[in-house]
Amino acid sequence: MAAQAAATTFNGNLKKALAGLRRINLEGLRWRVFDAKGQVLGRLASQISTVIQGKDKPTYAPNRDDGDMCIVINAKDVCVTGRKLTDKVYYWHTGYVGHLKERSLKDQMAKDPTEVIRKAVLRMLPRNKLRDDRDRKLRIFADSEHPFGDRPLEPYMMPPRKVREMRPRVRRALIRAQKKAEEQEQGGSQRKGRKREAKTEVAA
Amino acid sequence: LVDVEKNSLFASSFRGAHSRLTRTITQQRIRALVSAHQDRDMKKRDFCHLWITRINAIIRGVGVSYSYSRLIRNLYNKQLLLNHKILAQIIISNRNCLYMISNEIRK
Numbered sequence: 027m028a029a030q031a032a033a034t035t036f037n038g039n040l041k042k043a044l045a046g047l048r049r050i051n052l053e054g055l056r057w058r059v060f061d062a063k064g065q066v067l068g069r070l071a072s073q074i075s076t077v078i079q080g081k082d083k084p085t086y087a088p089n090r091d092d093g094d095m096c097i098v099i100n101a102k103d104v105c106v107t108g109r110k111l112t113d114k115v116y117y118w119h120t121g122y123v124g125h126l127k128e129r130s131l132k133d134q135m136a137k138d139p140t141e142v143i144r145k146a147v148l149r150m151l152p153r154n155k156l157r158d159d160r161d162r163k164l165r166i167f168a169d170s171e172h173p174f175g176d177r178p179l180e181p182y183m184m185p186p187r188k189v190r191e192m193r194p195r196v197r198r199a200l201i202r203a204q205k206k207a208e209e210q211e212q213g214g215s216q217r218k219g220r221k222r223e224a225k226t227e228v229a230a
Numbered sequence: 231l232v233d234v235e236k237n238s239l240f241a242s243s244f245r246g247a248h249s250r251l252t253r254t255i256t257q258q259r260i261r262a263l264v265s266a267h268q269d270r271d272m273k274k275r276d277f278c279h280l281w282i283t284r285i286n287a288i289i290r291g292v293g294v295s296y297s298y299s300r301l302i303r304n305l306y307n308k309q310l311l312l313n314h315k316i317l318a319q320i321i322i323s324n325r326n327c328l329y330m331i332s333n334e335i336r337k
Contacts, residue, residue, distance in 0.1 A: 081287050082287050082288075083287060084288050084321045084322050084325065085284075085322065086283055086284055086287055
């Protein structure tokens with residue numbers, strides 16, 4: 027416990043991170059680490075949910091919970107495709123008439139980036155009595171520090187993915203953006219002279 | 231035992247009136263026997279379902295886009311008559327054996 031407390035650099039979240047650990051029965055479980063940096067949200071969440079349910083083990087049984095402990099780091103660097111950053115909206119109803127609240131992905135990431143992944147994974151788990159226990163096995167951290175450094179952790183390799191090639195309109199927009207960036211650099215160099223030229227040459 | 235006593239002995243562990251009142255005892259006994267009859271067939275289905283899930287779990291670890299369905303297709307093509315129960319038992323006891331089988335079949 028002292029080693030763990032010394033290993034953390036953020037004591038505010040320590041309580042939340044170690045919250046329900048005593049309730050989780052078996053300690054024959056592995057601790058798998060998922061790095062969310064650059065991963066697409068839904069695809070990462072589906073892999074996490076299979077691991078949390080214990081569906082990659084040969085001793086899977088639907089009536090008991092035997093999933094591994096999952097630690098997700100770099101939650102704030104998780105990516106989404108398309109316009110979801112502004113257009114994906116989380117809705118919830120408070121129970122009072124007319125009080126349907128909403129919050130977009132952008133605001134949620136600003137407020138609490140761990141909730142994005144947690145909601146995604148939770149909504150992929152089967153809705154049964156084991157769902158809360160499985161939620162307790164999932165620990166998400168926004169940056170890459172976590173207080174479980176002294177446990178035997180195993181990094182999880184995401185399965186290779188066929189990234190579909192960009193749609194023509196998006197590709198044209200990307201090319202235009204690249205050209206604009208190059209022109210800006212060149213335009214800046216022509217104005218300011220030799221120092222900027224040296225910099226662009228080094229960059230290129 | 232007399233028939234009436236046999237009847238109530240069957241329902242002796244039921245809850246409340248279902249173990250005390252004769253008419254409800256006969257009704258509940260009939261329902262229980264029907265459930266037992268149906269569930270004997272469902273048990274076979276449930277276990278097959280469980281074995282399929284387990285096989286799928288391990289087979290996906292073999293390689294990219296290799297899954298339970300492909301394994302079964304390969305098994306049928308090579309006319310290998312292993313059933314799901316045996317496959318699941320192989321996985322639990324001796325996983326390498328299943329990897330060897332699947333590699334042999336894939337060729």
